[in-house]
Amino acid sequence: MYLRVISQNLPYFLGGLLTTIEVALFGAVAGLLIAVITASVRLSAPPLLKAPFIAYVEAFRNTPLLVQALILFFGPTEFRLHFDGFQTLAVVLALNTGAYMSEIIRGGLQSVPRGQLEAAASIGLSGRRTFTEIVLPQAIRAVYPAMSNQFIAVVLASSIGVIIGAGELTSRVLEVNSRTFRTTELLLFLTVAYVALALSMTTVIRVVGRRLERAY
Amino acid sequence: MSDAAGTSIIRIEDATKSFGANEVLKGLNLEIWPGEKVVMIGASGSGKSTLLRCINGLERLSSGRIVVDGMVVGDPQTSVTRLRSEVGMVFQQFNLFLNKTVLDNVALGPIHVRKVPKAAAYAEAMQLLSRVGLPEKAKEHPSRLSGGQQQRVAIARALAMHPKVMLFDEPTSALDPELVGEVLEVMRNLAREGMTMVVVTHELAFAEDVADVVIVLDQGVIVEQGPPSKLFRNPETPRARAFLSTLLDRSVRHETVAGAGSAGAGPS
Amino acid sequence: MDFAFLFPYIPLLAKATLTTIALSIASLIGGGLLGLTIALARVLGGQGTNAVLAVVVDVVRMVPLLVQLLIWYLGLNAFGIRLDPFAASVIALSVNASGFISEIVRGAVLSIARGQREAALSVGLTPIFSVLNIEIPQAIPAITPALIGYYIGLIKDTSIAYIVGLLELTRMGSYIANEKFRPIETFIVVAAIYFMLCFPLSRLVPLIDRRMRQVGLAQEKLFV
Numbered sequence: 001m002y003l004r005v006i007s008q009n010l011p012y013f014l015g016g017l018l019t020t021i022e023v024a025l026f027g028a029v030a031g032l033l034i035a036v037i038t039a040s041v042r043l044s045a046p047p048l049l050k051a052p053f054i055a056y057v058e059a060f061r062n063t064p065l066l067v068q069a070l071i072l073f074f075g076p077t078e079f080r081l082h083f084d085g086f087q088t089l090a091v092v093l094a095l096n097t098g099a100y101m102s103e104i105i106r107g108g109l110q111s112v113p114r115g116q117l118e119a120a121a122s123i124g125l126s127g128r129r130t131f132t133e134i135v136l137p138q139a140i141r142a143v144y145p146a147m148s149n150q151f152i153a154v155v156l157a158s159s160i161g162v163i164i165g166a167g168e169l170t171s172r173v174l175e176v177n178s179r180t181f182r183t184t185e186l187l188l189f190l191t192v193a194y195v196a197l198a199l200s201m202t203t204v205i206r207v208v209g210r211r212l213e214r215a216y
Numbered sequence: 217m218s219d220a221a222g223t224s225i226i227r228i229e230d231a232t233k234s235f236g237a238n239e240v241l242k243g244l245n246l247e248i249w250p251g252e253k254v255v256m257i258g259a260s261g262s263g264k265s266t267l268l269r270c271i272n273g274l275e276r277l278s279s280g281r282i283v284v285d286g287m288v289v290g291d292p293q294t295s296v297t298r299l300r301s302e303v304g305m306v307f308q309q310f311n312l313f314l315n316k317t318v319l320d321n322v323a324l325g326p327i328h329v330r331k332v333p334k335a336a337a338y339a340e341a342m343q344l345l346s347r348v349g350l351p352e353k354a355k356e357h358p359s360r361l362s363g364g365q366q367q368r369v370a371i372a373r374a375l376a377m378h379p380k381v382m383l384f385d386e387p388t389s390a391l392d393p394e395l396v397g398e399v400l401e402v403m404r405n406l407a408r409e410g411m412t413m414v415v416v417t418h419e420l421a422f423a424e425d426v427a428d429v430v431i432v433l434d435q436g437v438i439v440e441q442g443p444p445s446k447l448f449r450n451p452e453t454p455r456a457r458a459f460l461s462t463l464l465d466r467s468v469r470h471e472t473v474a475g476a477g478s479a480g481a482g483p484s
Numbered sequence: 485m486d487f488a489f490l491f492p493y494i495p496l497l498a499k500a501t502l503t504t505i506a507l508s509i510a511s512l513i514g515g516g517l518l519g520l521t522i523a524l525a526r527v528l529g530g531q532g533t534n535a536v537l538a539v540v541v542d543v544v545r546m547v548p549l550l551v552q553l554l555i556w557y558l559g560l561n562a563f564g565i566r567l568d569p570f571a572a573s574v575i576a577l578s579v580n581a582s583g584f585i586s587e588i589v590r591g592a593v594l595s596i597a598r599g600q601r602e603a604a605l606s607v608g609l610t611p612i613f614s615v616l617n618i619e620i621p622q623a624i625p626a627i628t629p630a631l632i633g634y635y636i637g638l639i640k641d642t643s644i645a646y647i648v649g650l651l652e653l654t655r656m657g658s659y660i661a662n663e664k665f666r667p668i669e670t671f672i673v674v675a676a677i678y679f680m681l682c683f684p685l686s687r688l689v690p691l692i693d694r695r696m697r698q699v700g701l702a703q704e705k706l707f708v
Contacts, residue, residue, distance in 0.1 A: 062636075062682035063675040064643035067654055071675065074667035152546075159548035163647060170551060183562040187555050191547050198546035274602055300608040311603035315621040325607035370603075377607055 005182040006189050009172075016172035017193060023086060023168055024155040027093025031154070034098030039105040053102075060099035066160050068092050073164045085166035089158060097154050104150065108143035109135065141212055148205040152198055159194075169193060225250045225381060225412055226271060230280035233266055233436075240266045242436035243280065248414060250380070253407050255423040255444070256416045258433030259459060264416045267433070268383050271414070272303040285380055297329060304374030308386040310366040312358035312373070318345065319354040322373045330377065337376075344372040348402050364395030368402050375406075382406065384415040420463060424448060432456040487669050493660050500656035501677055503570075507642045507652060510574045512635050515581025522582060523589035528611055537586075544583035550644050552576045557648045569650035577641060581634070588630045592623035625696035629689050636685050640678065653677060 006013070041053045060068065073088040083091070112135050120130040159170040170190065177186045226248040233241040240263045248254055256264045269275040271282055273289050273296060282289040287299050313321050322341035326332040332340075345351045348368040350361075358366055367387055374382060384403065388396040400422050407413055407426045417423065423430055424444045431441040432455070440447065440456040448464075451457040490497075522541065526534045544552070556579075557572040567575070596619045604614035643654040651659075657674035661667040 058683065059675075059679065062640075062686060063678045064640040064654065066643040066646060067657070067671055067675050067678060070654070070658065070661075071668065071671040074661060075671070077667065156546075156548040159550045160644075162550065170548070174554075177558075183558050187551070187559045190551055191543075191555070194548060194551065195543060195546050272606055274605060297608045297610075300606055303606075305603075305606040307599060307603060307606075309597075309599050311597075311599035313600060313603065313618050315618065325609065328613060329608035373603075373607065 001185055002182055003185060005176065005180050005185055009176050012172055012176070013169065013189070013193070016167065016169040017197070019086065019166070020155065020158050020161075020168040020170075020197075023090045023093060023161065023166065024151075024158050026090045027097050027154045027158070028151050030090075030094035031097030031101055034094060035101030035105050038098065038102035039109065042102070042106055043109060057099045057102055060096050061103070065092065065096050065157055066163065068096055069160060069164055085161060085164040085171075086168075088164055089161045089166040089168070093154055093157060096157070097150060100153075101147065101150055104143050104146045105139070108139040108146075111142050112138045144209060144212060148201075148209070151205075152201055155197060155201065156194065222250055224248060225252075225285055226414070227283040228267070228271075228280070229282070231267065231270060231277055231282060232279040233263070233270060233275065234278045240436050241270070241277075244436070244438060246431070246438065248381075248412065250412055251410050252412055253426050253428045254414045254431060255427040255429070256414065256431045256433055257418065257420075257423070257459070257463065258439075261435070262433040263436045264433045265385050268305070268385050268414065268416055271381075271383060272300055272305055274305075301325075301329060301377050302380045304377055304379035304382045306367070306370050306374055306382065306384045306387050308390050310358075310363070310370045310390070312366050312370055314358055317355050317357055318350070318361070318369050321358070321369060322376045325373065325377045341372070341376060344375055345369070347375075347405075348372045349398070362395060363391045364398045367391065367399045371399075371402055371406070381412045381414065384413065384417065386416050386418070388417065388419060418463060420448065432459060434459065485669055487673065489664055489666060490660070490670065490673055496656055496660070497653070497673070497677070500651055500653045501681075503651060504639065504642050504653045505681070507570065507573055507577065507645060507650075508635065508639045511577035511581055511638055511642070514574060514578030515585050515638075516631075518578060518582035519585030520589055522586035523593065524615065526586070526590055527593055527615055541583045541586055544580055549576070549580050549641055550647060552580055553644055553648060569645060569648040572648055573642070573645040573650055573652075577638065577644075580641075581638060584634055585631065588627055588634065589620075589623070592626040592630075593619050595626065596622050625693075628696060629693040632685060632689050632692065636682050636689075639681050639685075643678075 038053050038057060042050055042057075045053075069088060069092045072092050073083065073085070076083060116134050116138065117130060120134050125133070158166075158168050161168040162170040162174050165171060173186050173190045177183055180186075224247040226246075228244055228246040231241050231244040232239070240261075244263075244267065256267070258264050266275055270277050271284060271289065276290050281291075284299060285302055287294045287302075289299060312318075313324065316324065319338060319341050322344055323334075323337040326337040326340065327334055342351060342354060345354055348371055350365055350368055350372075353361060353365065353369070358369070361369065371382075371387075387403070388399050391399065396419070400419060403413070403415070403422070404426055413426075415423075415427075427444050429441055430444045430447045432439045432447070432451075432453075434455050439459075440451060440453045447456070448460065451460055522537055526537050529537075553573060553576040556576045557567060557569070560567060560572075593615065600618055600622070601611070601614050604618055605611070642652055645652050646655045646658070649655065653674055657670050661670040664670070
């Protein structure tokens with residue numbers, strides 16, 4: 001096994017790993033923001049205001065991420081605009097994840113038993129306090145597993161960046177492959193890299209999860 | 217009462233069972249004779265359910281051994297299928313197969329384990345259902361039956377395997393009081409027909425009626441055993457006495473509240 | 485925006501859509517059979533089997549689908565095994581699906597009350613019989629909606645076959661977009677086709693979930 005191909009390109013690959021983390025972080029955080037706004041609108045706004053948000057969620061959940069990325073990557077060329085691979089990947093991950101996360105959040109908020117709200121009202125707790133002290137903590141605990149799965153999913157999904165040349169891990173490894181054809185070694189490295197990334201994330205998720213549980 | 221002319225059908229020798237650090241059975245010794253009705257009483261955690269489950273192999277002893285009708289439980293040479301065909305078990309939670317009809321529940325064992333042809337198995341299943349008073353429920357699913365009805369079907373299901381011994385693990389504890397009677401009635405009939413029975417229960421009136429021997433278990437050891445008439449009136453050991461007084465207290469209250477209590481209430 | 489230029493391409497798009505559907509169904513079947521086997525092995529097997537398979541399932545779920553596809557297509561090629569794009573895609577999607585489906589089945593079976601297994605054992609039935617004839621049937625109302633939900637994801641996942649050149653819907657869209665220099669309209673239509681495949685199914689899931697829970701186990705046939 002020609003491991004030199006990995007060691008020689010390691011800095012380049014690590015740069016790709018960093019890019020993966022950057023783009024996934026942006027996607028997750030921006031997506032979360034979008035999701036919170038979307039979920040709130042869907043839960044409390046008038047039907048007319050809700051409609052575009054519902055359309056957004058359904059559109060992004062029922063079409064493949066790759067197609068979304070291709071629209072955002074090649075689309076603007078018709079308007080003489082151009083976003084590079086990295087920018088496109090970041091934006092499409094945010095929009096895509098945002099749609100899924102909004103459904104998770106919506107479900108989590110709705111899962112808090114009505115009795116909690118009634119009890120809070122009957123002791124005179126304001127709407128806002130009820131939300132921050134009672135509803136939000138319970139909802140966070142309820143959505144935690146699904147949300148953490150989404151975070152991992154974003155990291156894995158970033159691999160489609162290879163198709164639009166986003167410079168993340170998969171792009172760089174495959175680029176080296178097209179030059180050196182050391183497919184076995186490189187794919188092995190790629191697999192190990194993602195497993196390591198996912199395992200580290202899972203560990204952090206488990207630790208944070210345990211701290212959440214302890215609060216009860 | 218022991219049958220001096222025969223051999224015991226269940227022999228428990230130095231049975232010890234631990235769940236991790238918790239020793240639930242501590243070197244128990246017991247012999248049960250064909251046709252004997254044994255009632256086991258004791259506080260929760262005393263090991264009575266565990267002992268029952270070790271007899272038919274649902275739990276494995278940590279040390280010691282149990283011999284059922286000549287078969288050593290847990291021995292690789294013993295056919296688990298044969299053992300479980302000879303030992304019938306009735307659970308506190310009934311555990312009827314929820315996705316099968318009542319008739320299928322009863323016939324499943326004979327068809328697949330005793331390899332009885334379907335027609336014969338279904339015919340006998342109907343007979344057994346009649347015996348426990350539920351022939352009209354044959355095509356229903358368990359979810360449509362009351363607890364007492366489900367438990368009676370569970371008894372029929374166990375009987376379908378033609379067991380030599382029937383084990384009952386708190387058969388009426390999960391039932392509403394008014395449903396207890398119909399199940400105890402079936403068990404009484406079974407006892408009258410000569411079945412060897414080992415029953416874990418809190419129903420002392422039933423024990424007094426039916427049991428040949430009452431065994432008091434406490435923290436994994438047999439504290440006292442004897443015929444119900446003697447044990448209930450005049451327990452010798454302090455632990456047995458303490459336990460029986462709380463139990464009698466509870467059951468007296470239960471009987472007064474429930475009125476007819478454990479008298480047969482008929483199928484509901 | 486003018487979509488008229490796409491009319492002559494309708495037959496090609498239709499064919500590509502069929503490829504997408506075929507790929508998704510084939511992968512559902514492959515992944516379903518493999519996933520079921522893994523779930524059964526984990527439920528019935530010993531601790532060793534369960535541990536090994538747990539690692540396999542975890543790895544399959546931690547590596548991006550795209551990378552898995554490249555492993556089957558490029559990786560095997562390096563060892564002399566040449567798979568055509570469709571075969572590689574089916575295998576990659578099936579193996580990936582098996583990981584997720586095995587967890588769906590295993591979770592549902594494990595949630596069936598222990599008493600069902602104990603009652604079966606007490607009557608002399610084998611653990612395998614109990615799992616196949618008593619536990620899995622009771623797990624079906626839980627498994628079905630989750631499985632349909634996963635299939636919807638599978639339809640979208642087939643777009644990944646783009647990278648091995650399979651002429652499924654996304655690749656076809658790219659081909660047309662390149663020919664006509666009209667990416668927006670083309671990919672919007674492609675997205676719309678995916679939407680029409682996925683959206684109805686996603687509406688179906690809560691309905692089926694509710695229906696199965698009502699009907700439950702009171703009928704031998706769950707589908708009337």
